[in-house]
Amino acid sequence: MSFDVAFGVDVGGTKILLLAINRDGEILFEGRRSTPQITTAPGQATAEQIHGLVDEALGSLQLSLDNVVIGVGLPGIMSLDGELVFAPNLLNDSGTRLAEVLRQIAPSMHVLCENDADCAAVAEHALGVARGxxxxxxxxxxxxxxxxxxxxxxxxxxxxxxxxxxxxxxxxxxxxxxxxxxxxxxxxxxxxxxxxxxxxxxxxxxxxxxxxxxxxxxxxxxxxxxxxxxxxxxxxxxxxxxxxxxxxxxxxxxxxxxxxxxxxxxxxxxxxxxxxxxxxxxxxxxxxxxxxxxxxxxxxxxxKFGERAGALGAGLLAFERLS
Amino acid sequence: MSFDVAFGVDVGGTKILLLAINRDGEILFEGRRSTPQITTAPGQATAEQIHGLVDEALGSLQLSLDNVVIGVGLPGIMSLDGELVFAPNLLNDSGTRLAEVLRQIAPSMHVLCENDADCAAVAEHALGVARGxxxxxxxxxxxxxxxxxxxxxxxxxxxxxxxxxxxxxxxxxxxxxxxxxxxxxxxxxxxxxxxxxxxxxxxxxxxxxxxxxxxxxxxxxxxxxxxxxxxxxxxxxxxxxxxxxxxxxxxxxxxxxxxxxxxxxxxxxxxxxxxxxxxxxxxxxxxxxxxxxxxxxxxxxxxKFGERAGALGAGLLAFERLS
Structure with missing residues (x-):
């Protein structure tokens, strides 16, 4: 399937940033929410907060979930198959596969997770100061x-x-x-x-x-x-x-x-x-x-992209790996 | 051209080891000389010592220089095009392209140089404990x-x-x-x-x-x-x-x-x-x-190969890159 829009999400210790981008990396929407500090089932509160941001972006851009791919950058060591193995600044989510938790909330979501700094590197390599x-x-x-x-x-x-x-x-x-x-x-x-x-x-x-x-x-x-x-x-x-x-x-x-x-x-x-x-x-x-x-x-x-690099790169990775 | 024998040479701070190997990494000949400690034209004394070892190996195996590829492992940082840029334990050879010095002595020599630990890694990866x-x-x-x-x-x-x-x-x-x-x-x-x-x-x-x-x-x-x-x-x-x-x-x-x-x-x-x-x-x-x-x-x-790993890997790299 070919997608024209990706959502890149960067989950930090205190806030979550979502960027909607097109294939040129242009920003179509930008939204922020705080990172939930409550202890629930692992990954649940974070996934719900991301889902809320995704809904907001979809509404603003008049798109449905089927039309977008979503990449999520997470602050911790991530396994190749998407488990957040260890996240000192997001301890309640350690050991979870956030993409699976997200798909339990929204089964049709096309989503992957990757380490946040890896996402930032991808953004700078594709479109920023490390191009080429x-x-x-x-x-x-x-x-x-x-x-x-x-x-x-x-x-x-x-x-x-x-x-x-x-x-x-x-x-x-x-x-x-x-x-x-x-x-x-x-x-x-x-x-x-x-x-x-x-x-x-x-x-x-x-x-x-x-x-x-x-x-x-x-x-x-x-x-x-x-x-x-x-x-x-x-x-x-x-x-x-x-x-x-x-x-x-x-x-x-x-x-x-x-x-x-x-x-x-x-x-x-x-x-x-x-x-x-x-x-x-x-x-x-x-x-x-x-x-x-x-x-x-x-x-x-x-x-080049400062604090937006992680979210931007997460979106670019979603384009690369999910479409 | 296809070669059946490679010579792998490991130049250390005190001694030079040469191994002649076949494509299975089996050792056909082994020779050692001391690393020259005299100061001559950069690279010259080392190249002559290597050339002497090469001659000895050729004689022992009844081969001519045209029949072998030669890899040399050197103890220092090596540029992609074969310059020994900096070698604290082989200071007189720093800044030289030893392969060129060797070809001045023996113009028909098929030879390349690589960092010694990189050579050792190649040997362990190809045939040793890091296989696969x-x-x-x-x-x-x-x-x-x-x-x-x-x-x-x-x-x-x-x-x-x-x-x-x-x-x-x-x-x-x-x-x-x-x-x-x-x-x-x-x-x-x-x-x-x-x-x-x-x-x-x-x-x-x-x-x-x-x-x-x-x-x-x-x-x-x-x-x-x-x-x-x-x-x-x-x-x-x-x-x-x-x-x-x-x-x-x-x-x-x-x-x-x-x-x-x-x-x-x-x-x-x-x-x-x-x-x-x-x-x-x-x-x-x-x-x-x-x-x-x-x-x-x-x-x-x-x-697996201990102090022979560098020379063995240098020979394997010669097979890989020169034939």
Whole structure:
């Protein structure tokens, strides 16, 4: 069957975004709902929320469910056959096959699920800054770090579909514990939580005196405060951003050494933060990659689609695999 | 042209191994020479030494140069078109195209060069313990750590052919400096040099009292002494091996998180050491890989071909690409 419209859905820890797109990736409809935080039968509340958004989009576009294919990006490791095996930020849905739950609600739904960062990588590869680039890594900076890897022009899935969990690469074995059970994971440093942690550390160590004063104490300094102060030009806040940029470069260098990717695309929910982190990271990177002087430069570019990349890519994957 | 015999050559930091093989990978001839340590025109001394070995093999098998294809594995990052871009343990040959130097000596030679760990991965994939495994990583433990990565059934080369430099993945950003310029690279811990370093540390910290006594001082304790004592059953030496095994598992866990490889093959020059390290590493691994309880186990197996894997794979690649 041939479809002209796909819905791409990106399920995050706090909100769900739906984009309706045509085959050129043009956005025909955009809708958002909050991610349900209630504990029901696994997957049920999330599926109902998605179904509500789908109904809204169908109504707005005057389409029926038979006319569309739907891709859903999920924040966790996904098996090749669509099970959300482990999702630390969507724990109630871990272990479910959300596509099956959705089809129980709406039996005629054409739907697939894929890892959210893989979806974002697909969007940037098809229509964004990684167009025509065979070897690149999509790094999504949010609360944690997600990853989608392209090698030799194809999405790297690995044995079970779990490839790309770059946020839990240990970069500092003596570092702080991570909820995943390891210590010193990359996302302890170069993510939203990483900025919050390094900012708090800097505040308590006296490296953010102005910000501590403005916030009424080191305990009140949050990651957003550091970003905002850095954007306003505060040199003490910029030094913390620079530190996070160093950690970003360190992980990117590891990926470049392992994968020989020529490009790293930085996206995710914290797009403003990404933009601030790229310049310092690009400064540090050539001092880190093995034999950097003798090889082509590894580039880092901000995602074209920002926080919409996941939903867009989920829609593109639905076109590719379901029609 | 069709060839019945390939020569696979593995150039290491101290010795050069040549294997003549048939299409079934059976070894028809084996020869060794030392790696020249003299500084001549880049690549020249190494090429002459290889040429000598080739002549010896041809004479022994009563073949002429026209009858064989030759693959050479080199210890460094190799470009897709055969330049040895950077080789810390073969510095005089860095920047050369060894195949061209060889053809200047013997114009009719059918020869290609490839990264040595990539060659080892090819051998294990074609005829060894990774036969039929689409996603695996070959980890070669020697002085440092080399890597060859298979994804989706194919050797991962990356943008320029440099993929697989897993030994310079930083796992301990606050760790000891590495000659590559970074700090805390994986090969500072889980390699021959890593064992030597961690053994020396243990000796100076009083954790190897018997060995220190036997060697007449902490300064005299070498990596080989720790291996030998561990093999003989010394519990204090086994504790150091266990520590190295923990670091081996840590890097393997990073690779599994990034690549979702189901198998890691441990090989390289230190085959005895590898065999000792695998059991403790396999104990630690399930506590490290993300969502390990919910996914299939990541296995680690000793290489089938040990220190011959590189030369064997170089020969197989010559069959594949030159005939």
């Amino acid at each position: 680039v065979d070897n690149f890594v999509m790094v999504t900076l949010g609360t944690g770090i997600g990853g989608g890897i392209f090698v030799h022009g194809e999405l790297l899935r690995g044995r079970s579909g779990f490839a790309g969990e770059i946020g839990h690469m240990v970069v500092d074995a003596q570092g702080p514990p991570c909820p995943c059970g390891s210590s010193g994971c990359w996302e302890r440093y170069a993510s939203g939580k990483g900025l919050a942690r390094l900012g708090s550390l800097a505040a308590h160590e006296g490296r953010l005196p102005e910000l501590v004063k403005a916030r009424g104490g080191a305990d009140n300094v949050r990651g957003e405060d550091v970003s905002a102060a850095a954007t306003a030009g505060s040199s003490e806040a910029l030094a913390v951003i620079r530190e996070v940029g160093w950690w970003l470069a360190l992980g990117v260098s590891n990926l470049a050494n392992i994968l020989d990717c020529g490009l790293v695309v930085i996206g995710g929910g914290l797009s403003d933060l990404s933009a601030m982190l790229i310049p310092p990271a690009l400064e540090f990177l050539p001092t880190m990659v093995l034999g950097a002087a003798a090889r082509p430069r590894v580039d880092m570019i901000a995602s | 495994v689409d996603n695996f990583v070959m980890v070669t433990l020697g002085t440092g750590i080399g890597g060859g990565i298979f994804v989706h059934g194919e050797l991962l080369r990356g943008r320029s052919g440099f993929a697989g430099e897993i030994g310079h993945m930083v796992v301990d950003a606050q760790g000891p400096p590495c000659p590559c310029g970074s700090s805390g690279c994986w090969e500072r811990y889980a390699s021959g040099k890593g064992l030597a370093r961690l053994g020396s540390l243990a000796a100076h910290e009083g954790r190897l009292p018997e060995l220190v006594k036997a060697r007449g001082g902490a300064d005299n304790v070498r990596g080989e002494d720790v291996s030998a004592a561990a093999t003989a059953g010394s519990s204090e030496a086994l504790a150091v091996i266990r520590e190295v095994g923990w670091w081996l598992a840590l890097g393997v866990s990073n690779l599994a998180n990034i690549l979702d490889c189901g198998l890691v093959v441990i090989g390289g020059g230190l085959s005895d050491l590898s065999a000792m390290l695998i059991p403790p590493a396999l104990e630690f691994l399930p506590t490290m890989v993300l969502g390990a309880a919910a996914r299939p186990r990541v296995d680690m197996i000793a290489s």
